[in-house]
Amino acid sequence: MRVLIVENMKNTPFGQMGFALTEAGAELDIRRVWNTDPLPENAGGHDAVVVFGGEQSALDDDTHPYLPSLAKLMRDFGEADKPVLGICLGSQLLARAYGAQNLLGQAPEFGWHHVQLTDAAGEDPVMSGIDRSFPIFEWHSDTFALPDRAVRLASNPAVENQCFRIGRASYGMQFHFEASRAVVEAWNRDFAEMIASKHPDWLPNYAEYADTHGPEADASGLAIARAWVSLVVPAYSAAVREMR
Numbered sequence: 001m002r003v004l005i006v007e008n009m010k011n012t013p014f015g016q017m018g019f020a021l022t023e024a025g026a027e028l029d030i031r032r033v034w035n036t037d038p039l040p041e042n043a044g045g046h047d048a049v050v051v052f053g054g055e056q057s058a059l060d061d062d063t064h065p066y067l068p069s070l071a072k073l074m075r076d077f078g079e080a081d082k083p084v085l086g087i088c089l090g091s092q093l094l095a096r097a098y099g100a101q102n103l104l105g106q107a108p109e110f111g112w113h114h115v116q117l118t119d120a121a122g123e124d125p126v127m128s129g130i131d132r133s134f135p136i137f138e139w140h141s142d143t144f145a146l147p148d149r150a151v152r153l154a155s156n157p158a159v160e161n162q163c164f165r166i167g168r169a170s171y172g173m174q175f176h177f178e179a180s181r182a183v184v185e186a187w188n189r190d191f192a193e194m195i196a197s198k199h200p201d202w203l204p205n206y207a208e209y210a211d212t213h214g215p216e217a218d219a220s221g222l223a224i225a226r227a228w229v230s231l232v233v234p235a236y237s238a239a240v241r242e243m244r
Contacts (some may be wrong), residue, residue, distance in 0.1 A: 001024075001025075001026050001027065001047045001048070001232050001233045002026070002027045002028075002029060002045070002046050002047050003021060003026045003027065003028055003029065003046060003047060003048045003049070003050060003232060004029050004031065004040065004046040004048070004049040004050070005028050005029065005030045005031065005049075005050050005052070006031050006033060006039070006049065006050070006051045006052065006070060006090075007030065007031070007032045007033065007034060007052055008033060008034060008051070008052060008053065008054030008056065008064075008089055008090075009034050009053075009054040009055050009056075010034060011186070011187070011190045011191070012052045012053070012054075013178075013179075013182075013183045013186055014052075014178060015176075015178035015179055015180045015182070015183040015221070016177060016178045016179075016180055016218070016221040016222045016224070016225040017050060017085075017087075017178040017225045017228075017229075018178075019222065019225065020222065020225035020226045020228075020229040021225075021229055023226075023229075023236075024229045024230075024232070024233040024236040025233065025236075026229065026232060026233055029045075029046060033064075033066050033070070034054070039066060039069055039070060039073055040073065042073070042076055043073065043076045043077040043080045043082055046077075046082070047082060047083075047232055048077070048082055048083040048084070048085070048231070048232040049073070049074060049077045049082070049083075049084055049085070050085045050087070050090070051070065051074060051084075051085070051086045051087065051089070051090030051093060051094075052087050052088070052089070052090060052178075053087055053088030053089040053090060053139075053140075053176065054088075054089040056089065057089075057092070057102065057104050057142055058071075058089060058092035058093045058095070058096050058102045058142065058144075059096070059102050059104065067093065070093055071093045071094075071096045071097040072097065074086060074090075074093060074094050074097045074170070075094075075097040075098065077170070078097075078166060078167055078169075078170035081167070081168060081169070082169070083169040083170070083171075083228065083231045083232050084169065084170035084171065085171050085173070085228055086171070086172045086173065087173050087176060087177070087178060088139070088140055088173075088174060088175075088176055089140075090172070090173075091144070091163075091164075091172030091173050091174050092142055092143075092144050092172075092174075094147075094166070094170065094171075094172040095144035095145070095146075095147050095150075095161075095164075095172060096144070098147035098148065098149065098150065098166060099147060099148065100144050100145045100146060100147035100148070100150075101144065101145040102142060102143075102144050103142060103143045103144055103145065104141070104142050105141050105142060106141075106142070106143055107140065107141065107142065107143035107158055107159045108140070108141045108158075109138035109139070109140060109158050109159065110138060110139050110195075110198070110199050110202070111137070111138065111139075111199070111202060111209060112135045112136065112137055112138070112209060112212075112213035112214070112217055113135065113136070113138050113156060113158070113175075114133055114134065114135050114136075114156060115133070115134065115136055115154045115155065115156045115162045115163070115175060116132060116133045116154065116155055116156060117130065117131075117132045117133070117153060117154050118152050118153055118154065118155060120151050120152065120153060121153040121154060121163075124151075124153055124165060125227065125230075125231065126165075126171060126224060126227040126228050126231070127153045127154065127163065127224070127227075129223055129227055130220055130223055130224060131220065134216060134217070134220040135213040135216055135217045135220075136175040136176070136177055136217050136220060136221065137175065137176040137177075137179040137183075137184060137217060137221075138159075138174070138175050138176065139176060139179075139187075140174060143159050143160075143161065143174065144161060145161070146160075146161050146164060147164070147166060149166050149167070150164040150165065150166045150172075151164060151165050151166075152164050153165055154173075154175075159174055161174065162174045162175055163175070169231045171228060173224075177220065177221035177224045177225065178221060178225065179217075179221065180217075180218045180221060180222075181210050181214040181217075181218060184210070184214075185206075188202075188203060188206060226240045227240065
């Protein structure tokens, strides 16, 4: 199975997603659009697509002119019934692709926060194996309205649409479930000055936060990653069930 990976900025560790994709034996085609890598014209050459986060908004077409093409490509995958995964900025682009409003600067979250699954998540192939409430890493300012045809799967008081699905297998996840503690620690180093200026309590208290929330967040994130990859690599499903 060949999976298209779209990186929107530098310092994009794949974390739990990378672990699950490698574990399943998926072939990765990585496009670093921040470094001018071209996007495919359509979904024809790949079995699924993962779009990671970025510092830009989903509407920053002036500074990131590829964004409309990326949103269209994500919808092309979905309309072809191929699995789609948008993380953070990727979820905002998926919402845009289906005509929903992007809401800029209206939902800042940083650090580990709890999200709650909706009743619909109980029937969902990716989210049904997760606890109804769990901590997960967040780093965003923007959010979006729920697209038409979408099913809301997770929410919290700060962000109504933390996770949604459109069709069989197009998922938008506002939270960074891929961000294991190893990923968060890399971001702490790479973005130390930015974090210290905006969240001065974070770095001094990181060890406590990580001990409190990190193990459960890591486990939930890996479970989500494995479940989504099972949609791409069906033979992987049996192995994932045995791991639960």
